[in-house]
Amino acid sequence: MQIKSIMIDESLKELTKHHTIVLPIACYETIINQNIHGYIPLHWHDEIQFVLIVKGEAIFQVNEDRIEVREGDGLFINSGCLHMAEEKNQLGCVYICLNISPHFVLSQELYTTYVTPYIQATNLSYLHIDEREVWGKNILNAILKIKQGIEEKSPYYEIDITMQLTLIWKNLIVNGFQLEYVQTEVLKNQRMKEMLSWIHLHYAEKIMLNDIARAGQLSRSECCRYFKRILNTTPLNYILEYRIQKSLFLLQQTDTNVTEVAYQVGFNSTSYFIDKFRKSMHMTPLAYKKYKMDKSHDTII
Structure with a gap:
């Protein structure tokens, strides 16, 4: 599903409901130049977001940083962070967007230990996901499997998706990123x-x-x-x-x-x-x- 116009409220919070009928996630392709503005305007949402560039290159701005993401690589954007995206070189950039409610990443018993510290870290507004790194490749492959699962809806696909989400989060936190908290x-x-x-x-x-x-x-x-x-x-x-x-x-x-x-x-x-x-x-x-x-x-x- 291509979202061509992102609905946001006065605070720039995105109003799009990022979920399927059963799961509090959404996975869809975005063609940047098909947005009503020709780019993805500045917005934020409570969901965490994973991006996988499948064609072309994009420049993302997350808070005050600008990040170039090439074809095959990805990007993690943390909950509550202002972000926008535009094409690089006007080559018709396409990316897969996976939005997830943080509370759905891991079970309630594990959430406080393994999710809360990461979504609250002030130095983790984003993380570039390099397909050449083992942990990065694992995350990007899991995104593709989630997209495939939602599209095909094979038996028990919801369980398969939760397994892939766990794999994504484990690979994100085992790469050794040091968290900081600056008020x-x-x-x-x-x-x-x-x-x-x-x-x-x-x-x-x-x-x-x-x-x-x-x-x-x-x-x-x-x-x-x-x-x-x-x-x-x-x-x-x-x-x-x-x-x-x-x-x-x-x-x-x-x-x-x-x-x-x-x-x-x-x-x-x-x-x-x-x-x-x-x-x-x-x-x-x-x-x-x-x-x-x-x-x-x-x-x-």
Whole structure:
């Protein structure tokens, strides 16, 4: 199943339900350039995530780090970590995504000892999974087996999946990664989420830097440093890009025009909206609207 538009709430928490009918997991293929934005936008979720690149290369951002993952390799993304993904070299990157509720990884008796320390570690927001390492190869093979099990639904496949999950987690923790716990890192992550949540609640209004800084309990200068360090952008540019993202859905509605959309997402000038949209999407809002309308018409036919 290809998820083309990730639904997120104001705090950037993903709203997609990551589970099958029976199991609190989801395993599906993602084609990055088929997402409505052309990339996987910034979000987070309570589930832990394993990624296996099956075609091309991708650049993931997890919190403030950017990681290049080549074909055949994978990535572990920890619970609660902000992350996004984009193609490298525009080669049509495809990856398998496995999302798992942490409480389903191991039994309740083992959870506190073998899962909690890892999902709470402040230096384990992600882990690159190299197929050339024995532990990495074991994890990647298990992901493929889980995907196959969900697709084929052979007898007792749920039990087979739980066995593969145990294998994945054992190989993750036996590779010798040393865990650290730094409270300032926890606070930094929470403040960033609070500022983003405030922006997502008020993006259609006039926003001042003081408002964003206050939401994160930071000074104006420290607020700007957070955005630069974690998102590699300024608060203003983030707001502009978020408004453009919100406009994409509105532009696909038949009963809206460009001026209406501009004002609905917080721009007070249609020409300014068109200029920023063109720079971000490499086409005008009207051209985007026509393209989506024509594509929808062709699909219906």
